[in-house]
Amino acid sequence: MGLFEEARIAAANLSDFASDLTEPTLRVGITGLARSGKTIFISSSLHNMIHGGRLPRFEAHSSGRIGSAEIASQPDDLTPRFRYEDHIADLTQKRIWPVSTSRTSQVRLGLKYQSTGTLKQKLQGGRLALDLVDYPGEWLLDLTLMDLDYRTWSARSFEQAARPNYGAHSIDWLAYAVSLTNEPDVTRKDTKNEEPAIEIIARKAARHFTDYLLRAKKDRGAYALLTPGRFLMPGDLKDSPALTFSPLPDHLYSKDRKSLWALMEKRFEAYKNSIILPFYRDHFARLDRQVVLIDLLAALNEGSDTLAELEETITEILKAFRPGKRFWLRNLVSRRIDKILFAATKADHLHHTSHDRLEAILQRLVERAATRAEAAGAEISCMAIAAVRATQEATLEMEGEQLPSLVGIPMKGESLGEDEFDGKTEFALFPGDLPKNPESVFKAVESEFEGPWNPDSSDLEAQDESKSEENTPNHDPLCFVKFRPPELDKTAEGFPLSLPHIRLDRALEFLLGDSLK
Numbered sequence: 001m002g003l004f005e006e007a008r009i010a011a012a013n014l015s016d017f018a019s020d021l022t023e024p025t026l027r028v029g030i031t032g033l034a035r036s037g038k039t040i041f042i043s044s045s046l047h048n049m050i051h052g053g054r055l056p057r058f059e060a061h062s063s064g065r066i067g068s069a070e071i072a073s074q075p076d077d078l079t080p081r082f083r084y085e086d087h088i089a090d091l092t093q094k095r096i097w098p099v100s101t102s103r104t105s106q107v108r109l110g111l112k113y114q115s116t117g118t119l120k121q122k123l124q125g126g127r128l129a130l131d132l133v134d135y136p137g138e139w140l141l142d143l144t145l146m147d148l149d150y151r152t153w154s155a156r157s158f159e160q161a162a163r164p165n166y167g168a169h170s171i172d173w174l175a176y177a178v179s180l181t182n183e184p185d186v187t188r189k190d191t192k193n194e195e196p197a198i199e200i201i202a203r204k205a206a207r208h209f210t211d212y213l214l215r216a217k218k219d220r221g222a223y224a225l226l227t228p229g230r231f232l233m234p235g236d237l238k239d240s241p242a243l244t245f246s247p248l249p250d251h252l253y254s255k256d257r258k259s260l261w262a263l264m265e266k267r268f269e270a271y272k273n274s275i276i277l278p279f280y281r282d283h284f285a286r287l288d289r290q291v292v293l294i295d296l297l298a299a300l301n302e303g304s305d306t307l308a309e310l311e312e313t314i315t316e317i318l319k320a321f322r323p324g325k326r327f328w329l330r331n332l333v334s335r336r337i338d339k340i341l342f343a344a345t346k347a348d349h350l351h352h353t354s355h356d357r358l359e360a361i362l363q364r365l366v367e368r369a370a371t372r373a374e375a376a377g378a379e380i381s382c383m384a385i386a387a388v389r390a391t392q393e394a395t396l397e398m399e400g401e402q403l404p405s406l407v408g409i410p411m412k413g414e415s416l417g418e419d420e421f422d423g424k425t426e427f428a429l430f431p432g433d434l435p436k437n438p439e440s441v442f443k444a445v446e447s448e449f450e451g452p453w454n455p456d457s458s459d460l461e462a463q464d465e466s467k468s469e470e471n472t473p474n475h476d477p478l479c480f481v482k483f484r485p486p487e488l489d490k491t492a493e494g495f496p497l498s499l500p501h502i503r504l505d506r507a508l509e510f511l512l513g514d515s516l517k
Contacts, residue, residue, distance in 0.1 A: 025075075025129040026515050027286055029337075032293030033222035033313070034137035037345040037387060039098045041293060042132050043087040044387040044499045045508060046071070046109060053498030055505035060516035062505075065114040067126075072110035075131055079282075082107035082134055091388060091485045091499065096411075103235055104135040104283070116517050128515060133283055137222060138229040141313075142276045143284070143320035145227055150265040153227070154247035160225070161212065165305065169215040173208040177249050180205070180260070198260055202244050202267075209246035223299055223310040228271060242271055280320065289339045289511050290321060296344040296362055300434070301477050304443040311365050318369040323378035339379045341510055342366045347502045348386035349480040350431055351393055351404040355502075357434035358384040364438045381510050386502040390483035396430055403430040408483035416481050423484060432478045 030038045048055055049069040055061045074081050082105040087098040109130040145153060158177075161170035180201070210231045216224060217232055230237055237243055245267035254261045292314065299310050324336030344362045347355055363370075363382045370380045391408035405428050410416075412423025421427065435441060488496040 023127060023129050024515075025131060026288050026512065027131045027133075027335075028289040028291065028511055029133055029284060029287040030291045030293070031140060031317075032137055032291075032345075033140065033295070035100060035222050036137060036293040036295045038134050038137070038293055039087055039101055040091075041291065041343075041345075041387040042082060042107065042134055043084060043091065043098065044501055044504060045132070046084055046107065047088055048498045048501065048504065049109065049111075049508075051498040053501075055508060057503075057505040058508045059513055060113055061508070065116075065516070067112045067114065068110075069112075070110050072108040072129060074106070075108050075129070076106060076282075079104060079106045079133075081105060082132065092488055092496065095485045095487065097482075097485065101134050101136045102233065104133065104139075104279075106131060106133045108132075111516070113516050130512070135279075135283065136229070136233050136235075138217075138232040139279065140317060141225060141227050141229040143280060144225060144316045145272055146276055146280065146320060150268040151250065151253065153268065155250060157227075157247040158249065165220060165309075166216050166224075169219060170212045173212040173246075176205065176208045177247075180248070180252060198258075198263055201260060202246075202263060205246040205248075205264075206244045210243075220306075220309075221298065221302070222295065223302070223306050223313060225309075225313045225316060230271075230275060237275070242267070242275065245271070284321065286335055287321075287337050288326070288335065289341075290323075290337045291341045291343060291507070291511065292318070292366070293343050293345050294362065294365070295346060296358065296365065297346055297349055297478060297480065300361070300441060304441060307365065307442055311368070314366055315369045318373065321373075323373040323376040325377035336376075337373075337378055339381075339511060340370070340373050341507055342370065342380070342382045343507060344382075344384045346386060347384040348389045348391045348483075349406070350384075350434070350478070351406065353404055354431075354434045355384045357436060357438070360438040361434065361441055364442065383503050383507060383510075385504060385507055387499075387504055388485055389500040389502050390486055394428055396428055398430070405430045408486075410481045411484050414481040416479070421481070427481075429479055429481070431480050432476055434478075 030042055032038045047053065049061065049066070050071070060066050071084060080103060084107055090096050090098045109132070111128045111130060113126050113128065115126045148156075158174075160166055161174060213226050213231050217226055220226075226232060228243075231243060234240070234243060245264045248261055248264055252259075252261050256262060294310070294314065296310075299306050318340075321340075322336050323340065324338065326336060326338040342362060344358050347358065350358060359382055362384065366382065370382075374380055391406040394405050394407045396403045396405040407426060407428045409424065409426050410421035412421065414421045416427075416429065419427070486500060488499070490496050
């Protein structure tokens, strides 16, 4: 990142610091890959704080020191407001899960509380503005590109495409990349419309590359480090020239300013400067706290290769953040994230007897990312949570054995074996157990890519098949389906209670507790 961008970040932090003197603000980033539950986490956190939910481990709330919690005016006029009311209506009235995030949104919660410190009460009046930001998980992946040049990114992209889990999806793109080795003079004009041939080639290359990314995403879920993120979810940039580039094989490297390489490199750098850096500057560089949500259960069912890939993705993403101890003088120009919560979501898909094992696996998964953050001075916590609890626990008797089980209403269309669910009928299942030793679900995965990608291979399909290996879990697969959100209990007067959860109160205490003293 250049000095100019650092100066812009410093200016924004100075402005924030001046505002915080009159209205203290805590900026919490809710981070996670696609389908990790960011929208649900924000919605349930707001709903429980606003409506007096059961949050026994959130001290300021359970002790009654929080006098009021209300949605406040939007802090940023250029950022859409988080659709809290719509998401809550989906969860509590329609009993469906909110749609995945497709754009950046933000919400501010105004808290009035009774401070435990007399001086703080006099200076700040017991007020705190809590800013929460939601954004597509695909865009999060772009942060890993900030310190890469085009040549390095191209090499990394080809290496990834040659791996066993990606070979079947990258055949068409790699074949087109091979065809570019004998491409004639790209400065010529197209005979039909007089458009420079280099533009036609760039569009075709970008289309092949984008198709590969989309197929890989569909198969690999949210675990893969597939970049650029806007190619997967372009938003307002759909069909924009900003997305008309792709990696090129290294043998096409050229310093000629009229070459295809120069065009692709220019657009890659423009993508970083005009899309990634503003996204980072406006949101991530101003954070005080960080939540990293991870759908670990689905990854566990995929196998150890997927876990290794997820570990790599999380570690690379966290490198873009700025962890460190809070110090008011340094915060004048450079904010630091002093607390990071790693949360394995959907804990309600496991019996509570396996929650500690899920947390142990999570700690092992994020070990590298957490070690770096702790070394910089940040405080780390790992939890198994469910921002909205969709199941209840029960005991099933099967062949004389008592099995700790879950009961809930599966979503319509879900199936398990021969059972297909109608969205109305309650169902009980034994989800399975996680192993006691977290290391047993990981294995030493040898490098799936040896040496540079070979563009001279004449049989890419055979090349992929020769490298393929099974990606199976090192434990009995977990058994789970997607349950409907629960029907809310009601008070004696008939008013619905807040959304049930698992350890959301502990998460809020870790993130907010010290700011509400």
